[in-house]
Amino acid sequence: MIGVLYDKLGNKSPVLYIDMCIASDKSSEGVVEIKVNGVTLASRKVVVEPKEFSYIGLVMNLSHATGNMVKGLGPVVTIETRFSNSVEMYIDSVIEYLYAPDVWSPQSREWWLEYAPWYRLLVTLSRDSIAIARVGVTYITPADPGHGRDSVVMVTAIATKPSNIRSITIAANVSLHCLYYTMLKGSLVRNVPIEREGTDFEYMYTSIAHLWSMLNTFIDVATIGKYFTPVHFSKGIMAANALSTLASASMNSFYTIHGSSGDSICVWVSGANWYWRVVTVALAIKAPEKLSILVSINDKIIAGDDVSVPLIEVWRGVAELRWRQAQDYMTAMLWDLLSRNLLLYVI
């Protein structure tokens, strides 16, 4: 867990910031609890008056969160709410890792697999509500390598309905490489016990995913498959390819589509896991400094924003390269994360 790594260096990291605005049509009273790895860190009573926003701001040091039930994936942050009436919640949260000297420079796939910053936010909601719960993982290029402060910023919006997303905030001093949102049924979020994460079962799936990949390569080589021709005229091989294609398509995938106008769209498709009923991402890179972010959920665009990300001179020349590297790392990281947790991956 990356937090543990930093604890040794600074003992003050990571830090979690949560800002919540709560609104309701009716008077409502309730409790908001913030849990990290299942342990309650903060609990606040909130009174919501009609047509007013109630605000909760919390800054928490997560350095004690050494128990990492998801092995290498960072703390699991849960926001539990109990209100007498239904409310709308707008949540911005940032998790910040301080004292990170060289580790942010991309090193290897293994590095990502072991230390990839990962942050999960759980929100309990009523059965019939829908949450856009979490979850951004960003790969951040340091503003000034070796001198400046490196950080990881998560962008999270949560609402009881997709249409309630009002804004997306992005820290201006970072280069955001991927943004994605996940929508879950409230019932899933509430009913799935956290303990299911990090089980041996997930690791079995990781092994299987690797085996699967090896098997596909073997079939391709043995049949001179894709190396020889895109066309197969054996229905057996055709069926094997179909099985392989359908299984691959059922996994989480992360890819970039290059548009005809020169922009790129970074897409994450959830695959057949607990993220089902999801999702879109979409980050259009118009230029290294200019991003156009479109968030669509259930195949419908619900929010969009243009963001300028100032990159200092030293990074300007390599921004594009970095972006490509980041895609590779993100792909590797997501592949592992998602294949490791495949279907039983639970927020």
Added chain:
Amino acid sequence: MKLFIRLWLLSIVVNYVIAFVLLGFGELVADIKVFRVGFLPLFTAVSTYLVLFSDVLLFAYATRLYVVGKDVSFSDAPKLLRLTALASTPFAIFLLPDLVAGLGGVIAEDIFYGATAFTVFVWNAIASVYTAFIHPIYAPLAGYAVANTLDTSDNLYKFIRKEKLFALHAIWISFVVWLATTTLANIVSALVSLLKLPIIPLPQASPLQAWKYHWVKTVESLMPRIYSLLVDPLVYTLYAKIVKSMLWLFR
């Protein structure tokens, strides 16, 4: 020529049935509002079974026409289908877990999530080894058995067990036919790029409709192409012709 046209027509019907099944399941999976996790193994089971079943059927039909030298009348069709279904038992067994997990995953997906995961990612890896390496040998053998037992009361599996030499020679014949028809298909599709189009046009989706786009592209990659309609019957004709000219090898 008449026999070839009949084989060709049957092959067209088979390809369109496969395409429509892919399209139907594609619609179900791509529509996030109706998506159930069970659709994935069901999709896998039905489409794979159909592809493999049609393979045995076409092998049986071609063998019947060219090797046995007898026609298949309309009155033979039910028996032909029944025998093909019987010969399809091995891969039906392989696909049974998909079917069970699929139905479970549609009716009670929360309960069947684990089973679905297992079948889609684990079991199907085993099934794909079968389809890639065993089926190309088994399908012609099964087709040969179906063609020969169509108008007899012989037991299909007894016949298959008897024809060990056929199975042995099916390995190299399959490879030769695969190489020849694949090369031809590549030449044909390279000369006329329109032939690479799917036989049924798929509805397009914007990349921003991530889910739909993803599945539309997936289904499109699986869809039979126009060149399939041209080359598919050649696979079975060539196979049957080789078998006929090499029958002495199997005795």
